[in-house]
Amino acid sequence: MEYQVANGVKLRTIHTTKFKNTKILINFTFPAHSQNYGKLAMLAELLQNCSAKYHSELLVSRQLSRMYGASYGVTVLRYGNQHTLQIKISFPNDKYLPSKERLMTEILEFLEEMIEKPYISGVGFNQAYFEIHQNNLVNYLNSIADNKEYYAVLKLQKLYYPNDPDHGNFLLGSGREISELDSKSLYSFYQQVMKTSAITILVAGEIDDQEVLQGVEHFRYFVDRPVTKYELRVMPQPVESLQSANEKIDGSQSILNVGYELPVYFGDEQYFPAVIFNQLFGSSTRSLLFTNVREKASLAYDIHSSYNSLAGIVTVQAGIDYQNEQQVLELIPAQITKLLHGDYSDQLMDGVKQSMINQHRSEADHLSAVIEKRYIQQIMNIDYPDTVWEERINSVTKDDIKKIAAKVKLRAIFALNSQGANNENNSLS
């Protein structure tokens, strides 16, 4: 069911009896601009850890334990050009609780407290609270370099969008941006987010709509706001030449990241062929990259591709030995050529379709996936009923894949180079 709580504030309830838990998700959204990335990341930290009533991390944590280990989190996401502050909570259904209580009521009160009554002193967030989380976030951002695969993904993103910080910058900002924030201006940013974002509340489980609606209407910020429409799909600015860069690290493995443009988006006529193209290319365990680079040539343990249908990008990541880099860089496009010429078995195509349908049907067994699917349908304004979705998958042909392969265009390459074990041996001589 869908309810209009106020202009720009929607509530969606999803009724299902097969789960033992209930989940609530609240998305605050607005167009993505890089100057807000650090601010929203910091705000997420502050809305997660304290409130006026629960004015220490310990008090929040104990309240969650009291509510039977309810799992509460605040994160920042991006759906194409949409910047999103997401608040999530899940909790067990009343009938499993030892005492007869209405957990939903308590949970909604908790959310209202956390979202609407942050831990402030004067006209800003409490200074000591602000500083400890500012410091933590800076430390976290600096530690990303320890996760070399993730670090390489972020580097490729930067390279892929030259002079375009809204798309090239990391969504959580940088250590420097976070250090420059102050508690007062962040508090006014908070008020702006509360008053101007589009808000969607999704609730799924065994729920009573009236109870949820009443709870939600009690939030003082859930009132009318202007609704602005903007393009969700990311259209990259053209580049004149291949963007390429590399960095040297001390490590045991080199990480190679390649970014391709694929101007096909969710909802487009060619969306289904694009999804299957990515599966054939490098997303399934029978994909061409997996079979030919890993299994046949033994050049990588991990090699995979991903397709972002809101950004129109296909990326490949491989963990390899430095001396094999050229060979892998030749093998990757060679797999696209195979897809361009239809040079793969029908069996592979059928298998990929089967696994997509299989996975699509499994999604109904995960409450999070059920909610996420509903949300995507809402923001994209496209609803593929399950049968239509499966028909569209099944009707994709090798010719459709050829047309996708012809559209794929190499745009950026980033390599994190490590001389690995060889270097260690040589250093003694």
Place this chain on the structure above:
Amino acid sequence: MKIIHYHDYDEQLLVQKLPNGLTVYLQPKSGFNKTTAILGVNYGSTDQSFILNGKKVVQPAGIAHFLEHKMFDKKDYDVFELFNKTGAQSNAFTSFTRTNYLFSTTESFKDNLNILLDFVQIPYFTKEKVNREKGIIDQEINMYKNDPNNQAYFQTIRQLYPDSALSNDIAGSSKSVDSITLDDVELAYQTFYHPSNMSLFITGKLDPDETLSWIIDNQARKIFSQTPRIERINNYSATLFEAVHTDLMNVSRTKVSVGLRGNDQVPTGRDSLKYEIGLSIMFDLFFSENAIEYDRLYHSGVIDDSFSWEFENERGFHFAMLSGDTSQPSIFVQEIKKIIKTIPAKVSELQDEFQLQKNELFGNYISMMDSEEAISSQFDGFLGEPLTIYDEVTILKQLTLKDVQMISERFLNHLSIQVEVIKNHQ
């Protein structure tokens, strides 16, 4: 089939031991579309040395994981292809003491079940295939070596259990993997992959009678040798004096792990779960976000959100690890050790906190009940009796603070500590 009812949660578990020794556990989930099956082998990276029919065998480090990889590689096809035809997802994992093969699917469950049982029970090894696998595993080993958190974890275990099979990485080293031969692979397979050393756990959409009949038919088509007489040799050398070990890597901040090796005897069966849950609560009472000790360290900047603790209890050993990134490594270690010392005296005063922790853990179990992945990965078919998350939640409900106190003392009185520090080398 023996049926165990869990009325409070409207769930049941069906258990049947087959004549060849394979134990089958079925946990149907009504309303679910998907079925998940795990074929577990009671064999892992620590089972490198054993006595087989009176003769001592020592195998190269990483053999169990190597064997897991090789099971997928058949004469002229890869097992992933078979699962892929029906759209099923499949995977395998090797840990210190187990090898698990699994699939999940919404379609053609019977076909996939036969694929699973057949690919694990009908081996195909050749010299060429054994050699070709080495390159891929080498990359896998390098991937783990590149990850400082992974290194902190395994280095700590290495310090806790030096010169034992536990001190080797699960995948082995490039050198040990390179030395693996076709004979090694065959011997490991013949020794450990007997149905009596396996368990099959299935949850999700399934009809118990029909499913069991498919399994019985499949097993009836195969002939197995006699159950091999194996004696596993796990020499966990005496504990060493407490020390701080430092390794250098590329890290943004220093990583510290305080490893606690348990030297007490862990109870068996149902009581082993009680022991695990009791210790989890003990650690939560002092080192979770609910604990005043945690709060103090957090606000003095000694720990941050990267801090976590974990407890592992497996066949033959158990240890805990408290780790995190810190800019004050020596204070971190000092404080953690100080808190651990105070546990026996303080724990009995924490009645309210204990109740809170029970509430939280109870909710966590209810949350796991919605996930086939959690239900199946929490299940261990080699504890001597069938124990699911529904049993765990019952054990939790009955647990008292007195129990936690006794379990804590048991663990803490026989503890040995080693500290691992990973520093940036610039």
